[in-house]
Amino acid sequence: MLAELSMRGDRPCGTEHPDATVAAERLRLHQLYATYVEEPSGALNGDVEEFLEEACRLDAAIQVFGENNVILKRTDGRKLWAKREEQAPLSAELEDCVILGGQMDTALRTDPRLATERLADKYMFSKTFTQNSGRKTYLTTFDDYHDDEPKAARSAFKALYGSGVRRMVAKAVVAKQGFRVVDLTHTRDEAEGWQTFVSETFEGFTHSHGDESILLQEWVEMEYEYRIFVVGHELVTGAGSVVEHTPLDNNGLAFNTTLRRHRIDYDPCADPALEEQPEVVTRYREFGERMANAFRAERPNMPHYVLDVATVNGETVIVELNGLRNSGLFATDHVAVVKALRRFEEEQPYRPQPAVKADSKQCTVCGGSNTDVSFPLATAARPGAPVILLKGTGPNAFMNCLDCESVAKVIDPLHD
Template sequence: MSTVFMTHALRPFPGLITKDGRAPSGERLTQMLDILEQIWAAGFDEGPIDPAADVEDFWEDAVRIATTYRAALDAGLAIELRSSAKCWSSEDLACRMGPLRINEHGGYHGADAFEELLAGLPLDMTGRTFAVCTYDSESVTLGADDLSQHLTTLAAAGHTAAVVKVAGHKQGIARIELDPDTRVINRRLHDAFDWTMVRLDGVRSAFLVSPWIEITYEYRVFVVDGIPVTGAGCIEEYTPLDHSGSGPFDPAVRLHRGNSVAATVNSDITDDSRTVRTHLAAATPVIAHMAARGLRTYVVDMAYVPARHDSVVVEFNSISNAGLYACDAQALARALIQTEHKGYYEYTPTRVR
């Protein structure tokens, strides 16, 4: 019998409560109890109740375990719990399910070239340029990829603001108001990122930069072996417990995310299947483009741009660590169980000081 390796970990258990702190009832209570039974069967224990625990964090972890367990049983596979302290071979990763631990090193996982690939996508897929940049406060000669210089170039081209994101890890994203003076730019970067600017000073290709444009209805598409298998709006407070609709692509979307980049406050949540279909249509050539470059399992975030009347790519992420939102997690687990393309790509680290 084939084996699936599981390396999940559960974050602290908030107890049987909903996001608003109330006791669950009806279908929600039934869902929660069913998930707990599945994680117990898989060999996990939710642990003691922590009143300060994050409700969404715990149930996202629990859903990953429960859906993997069910998918493995349905496929007739054995389950083996594995420590994250080992170096994984390509053969191991073909049997692995679950998020990566931040303390894992070596092996054939944990890094990808998504920033570089995003910067190389055709403009009709992105709606604006992307550039991978370096900030080096001690450099005398500014290179073409210098972060401050690139931002002043965007200002000279008529852009009023840019989005700057820490590349490789989800450690920061900010809207930076542009200015022709690099000293003003640098001050704004330090105000936005604080000690991250010091920590990444001189680190090659540490920042991803694009001109700011209005994006709406952000939506995450989960791609497994080159096929979109499920999707959900980028709604932070949603987990797979909130999945609705008759198909794998959840219809709930939010006009603006209150992340101080798209907007300062969250918009209301609405069901909009028409916008979801627009996202999926725009994602189709992007998925084909990525597959031609050997990347077949990942998540791609799409957004609708009112000025273009179309959807564009916002970012790519590793499928193993991407937030699930209200996706159909069972459909995702089934797809991952059945494929060897789980998104752990061979790589050679390129970011050096």
């Protein structure tokens, strides 16, 4: 079996570390990366953790598959055998090849082997998420104008504000770096709150993300954020969302117990204390098992993903889901993840599916056929559940998948 590992290259590398064991491991990864990819740049203005994560991915691929079976996919599109530095055959793209490493947006949108990544990114349509997120959540958009006002966003905002929520989070669904926290505690009424909300979010989102859907949520204080890697619907490894940690910081446990109470507290110049919290991690694992079973029942076509959890008011909640390949590793056991992916692919190997006709009603997210097509509409906001607020005019219609609850913009067959 082969592995195809995407490598971005030109990474800064830092081998210095106060712990001699960690410093030696950093040096080993530096040499490994130089041997198979390129000499790390040594730049001081880059993210050393990103280099270490990419080097750990390379190390895991070679350990699990062997250097003769690893194909390195470069940013320029070339695919080379890691050992021989020769062009890899295109036939290796489809069968008996496990996809590893961070993926470019084009591949995430189009590669049929990455369908589970796309489905994980649509977590906001999942009942399992909304029922276990611990906060009110609405899916909306700014690109729905009526009388110069984005009606869909106003409807979702009104539902949240009317329920007493005065701190909100607006998050771009696809471009996840689009993120705003809006404090409305000093606004006198809903009208003033809406004006404040628009002034702090609307221009930035529409300028950066166009007509992308927006996830509007109640802000809640999250403690001890934690990331769990799920492969084949089974929990494999996990670690606290400690931004400076990489697999080199793993303490030998599949589920690392070193956590930080508030993720945003980290400052390299004033490091807040890390805590050993084995009881919290045990609670997260039990919760993660229940959620993995629930997602398996709800989305059987989504076997791999990353589950982010946290504690809110003493209860465990889902923060979000992410695709497995592009997610940060933190102090997880990444070799265990790659081993699990190989076992899964050996038991259920990928086989390319026949091309889907343009007029097919197949869901573009999960591949299911339990879909219907409707003309643009907007549903009323429902407190505590996501709202699918559709937009568009003219010949545009929308496909609603009843299996994964995703919505895709399609062309009305009557106007095709």
